[in-house]
Amino acid sequence: MDTKEVDESRVMRRTELQLHDSVSTRTGTLWTAVAHIITGVIGAGVLSLAWAMSELGWIAGPAALIAFAGVTLLSAVLLSDCYRYPDPETGSLRLNSYSQAVNLYLGKKNQMVCGFFVYITLFGCGIAYTIVTATCIRAIMRSNCYHREGHSATCSYGDNNNYFMLLFGLLQIFMSQIPNFHNMLWLSIVAAIMSFAYSSIGLGLAFDKIIEKRQIEGSVKGSPAENRGAKVWLVFQALGNIAFSYPFSTILLEIQDRTH
Template identity: 60%
Template sequence: MNMEVDHSLEQANGSCDDDDGQIRTGTLWTCVAHIITAVIGAGVLSLAWSTSQLGWIAGPVALLCFAIITYVSAFLLADCYRSPDPIKGTRNRTYIDAVRLNLGKIHAWFCGLLQNLSFYGTAIAYVITTSTCMRAIQKSNCYHREGHDAPCAYGNTIYMLLFGAVQIVVSQIPDFHNMEWLSVIAAIMSFTYSFIGFGLGFAKVIENGTIKGSLTGVPAANTADKLWLAFQALGDIAFAYPYSMILLEIQDTLKSPPPENKTMKKASMLAIFMITFFYLCCGCFGYAAFGNDTPGNILTGFGFYEPYWLVDFANACIVLHLVGGYQMYSQPVFAVSERWFTQKYPNSVFVNKFFTFKLPSLPPLKVNLFRICFRTAYVVSTTAIAMVFPYFNQVLGVLGALNFWPLAIYFPVEMYFVQKKISRWTRKWIVLRTFSIFCLFITIICLIGSIEGLISAKLG
């Protein structure tokens, strides 16, 4: 009797779905929190540098264009959560499921490869960013004690290892449905440090009494160097925006009614509006404050020395945010890998057996040996690679270029064609195909510039 009452209450609250029995409690605001956690991360810190490379016209225009492109991508993809009907169709709980159903197995295999490489690369970028921020806190305190010209030099390795140790523990969170609290905390942290970065830039502009920078951006030794840096800047912006590869995973946390695609579209509009506002503030005021001397990372490049405690607090917020951000991009990899091993070895105790531990004053803890080993190895590998390539702007540019067209543009557009049964050479087909080709061109130039920058940094 109690079970029947509980079940009826869950259905009345819209948190238990008849089609798969999964309890979903996500709302518009938890969805916004997930999006902000996924989007505002390492990318925001490089936007002032990107704006400085592009100049006062191309920089803000590029930020706005990528915001529009990201929303169009999210709008197209939200309708692919259910197929064939976007409201009552079968759920596609992951991005790969949607690609497989709409485009076939070959596309799904290619999508899965790119998506998991992107998740993995983003995790590496977050390890680099976290260590940079932790080192910046130590350097900030050193500069405050000994002066701005003091030789305050510290390494990255110990901080990467520390962040990796924390992620080994946090990675034992079972899945997305258990991460709402972490996303809310991470979203608050992301707004906090973005606002601090904007505030420090604004204060610096007032202190200077002038707006620095130029219409064409930072001058370079020759035209080729200018182009490489501009392409890399576009790659950094491309990294800062899209979240298509985890949009459907976020959408799968939403309860209904209202239909999930409507909630996701509304959440995407709200989140992208807020994100773009902070991106423009951080990018433009950072460039206005420092002009040609804009650092690659606005909060760790020490354009700001004082108030040192506020710089420390902002970097601490980044670290806390990236603890959650790392999980946002790692949980889908964990889910796909563990599902594959469960299907491949259904009788394996190592893979499928869960052991329950009860600790005093804590809820029961379920432990799986395969989960512990696989997730630990994953975290260790991302940490190790970050130690080998600790180049912030260049790594972000490469990842942004690799993710942008195939995952944020190509697959959503192609699935939308299938979902809406859009015929070739119709007006909508021509517009979306032109949109996709334009974004492909942007991806190619971003990738070329970012790879050149990564090679130059490694050789230098």
């Protein structure tokens, strides 16, 4: 494909995007944008960071945390510059999504490839949230049982999360039928409050352990494992948990597009 054909293809994509952009309604404010960013950065994944730090140790743990944060920050900066076209600050054309940005700048084929990986990421996040939710429901029920019956009680709810995952799935089906659910202002506020609650719970539990044992535990190499293979598996699992805690850049353009 020569330069003329590339330019014509880009002009056609710009025309399609302008037609779509002309009917886009932006009702978001700075506060709703901040709320969605907080929700994207501080999700339920932060609850597993303490365990990830204990497995990686005092050196690799913070280094991995900073590295993933840096990748997320770099991705956010690059994507924010792609929101307006042709100039990142004064461009008249706004891109509504990550997929549109890839289509305009890199072409249709790259849009399909990048879109595939984005959907794989979203699919993985959905599975992770379902498993985490089921585990949390079982943990809450066990905690309530201990408070009600005493710590000597059995309070066994089994190791199978299938019923809790099905319950969560049914709830998601019901919630997805609410019209304009994503445009509700209170949803952004509640999500931001819950995100702060996640991090507060993690910090509270950590301080509780420190006060209880009167010392800061941990090691440079992380928690010991049965053998080297198990340790490698736990390290990769910890890195996955840290990566799962930064699912922000994939929704950045959508947040920008809903803001005045």
